[in-house]
Amino acid sequence: MNAEMQERLVNSTIHLVNDMNLMELPQKYALVPKQQVDSPFGLNNQTRRSDSPWGGDLENGVRTAEVSTEHLVMGAPRYCSRGTHGPSNKSKRRRIITVVQRQAANVRERKRMFSLNEAFDELRRKVPTFAYEKRLSRIETLRLAIIYISFMTDLLENT
DNA sequence: TAGGCCATCTGGTCCT
DNA sequence: AGGACCAGATGGCCTA
Numbered sequence: 001m002n003a004e005m006q007e008r009l010v011n012s013t014i015h016l017v018n019d020m021n022l023m024e025l026p027q028k029y030a031l032v033p034k035q036q037v038d039s040p041f042g043l044n045n046q047t048r049r050s051d052s053p054w055g056g057d058l059e060n061g062v063r064t065a066e067v068s069t070e071h072l073v074m075g076a077p078r079y080c081s082r083g084t085h086g087p088s089n090k091s092k093r094r095r096i097i098t099v100v101q102r103q104a105a106n107v108r109e110r111k112r113m114f115s116l117n118e119a120f121d122e123l124r125r126k127v128p129t130f131a132y133e134k135r136l137s138r139i140e141t142l143r144l145a146i147i148y149i150s151f152m153t154d155l156l157e158n159t
Numbered sequence: 160t161a162g163g164c165c166a167t168c169t170g171g172t173c174c175t
Numbered sequence: 176a177g178g179a180c181c182a183g184a185t186g187g188c189c190t191a
Contacts, residue, residue, distance in 0.1 A: 095170085095176095095177095101177085102169080104178095105168095105169085105170095105177095105178085106168060106169080109168075109169085109179090109180090110166080110167070110168095112179070113166075117165095117166095137163080137164060137165090139164090162189105162191090163189085163190085163191105164188090165188085166185105166187085167186090167187105168184085168185085169183085169185105170181105170182095171180105171183105172180085173178105173179085173180080174177105174178090174179080175178085
């Protein structure tokens, strides 16, 4: 890619980012710079409940109780989400898991979300954000990436 | 204070 | 059977 091409790309990208608030996205989804949102694990000021990604759990629970909504008191009060009125009514036996298994599942879920956030961070670094002082939220990142990819595609096709 | 964003927990579903 | 994935619910933090 020669210098002229690079300059054109950069200029176009800057325009893309500057125009983000004015184009395409529905008004309610406009990418207005918002408050600084934290990175999941301490990149920013907003520290979350747990300092480490998945620390402080799986505490060798010896209890083996049936995990059925009302039990397993930990954290926020629980609800009965999709138990009896789920999408498909295939009538199946409830899967009984122990407290230890539930905690292990929680740890896995936190790890999964952590890797998801890592991917978001990586995507943020790939997407031009010159006009932003604030960190992009996840939805902003996705929308900007979509627009950016479309833009680059057009650029390639028209050169 | 309301709204946005996020982390976490949780149960259901799918897949191996 | 168990792990991955998903979506709903909840509460905390932050900003306008």
